Amino acid sequence: MQTVIIVVHLMIVATLIATVLLQKSEGGGLGMGGGAGFMSSRGTANLLTRTTAVLAFGFFLTSLALSWIASYDRRPSSVIVPSSQSQPASGTTPVAPPSSGGGLLDSLKKSDEQQNQPAPSGPQAPQSQ
Structure with missing residues (x-):
């Protein structure tokens, strides 16, 4: 369905561009307006104006x-709170949202302490085997 609408849309765009380019210039800003061209009658101008309006509406x-x-299948999502949280693996506890006294790093540190895994104190040098 979307492909059909895109093809129709592109056909309308191409026709609209051609219709606008066929119309007589009335401003004469480039010095090219005026003169008798093959589209010089008033009836043709009305036809082109109506065709432009119909194509613009389309x-x-x-x-x-x-x-x-x-946007039909798009679901609202939040950067702060994930819309679908997966179930935690067995033996792990989910990370609690940050409390008013600390930030995200403090809550992650508390989560590591709850799992009895000490947080690394800093960068560590690789050990050779």
């Missing part, structure tokens, strides 16, 4: 559909 519609499809 562009916005397909853009909204693509963004809705992209």
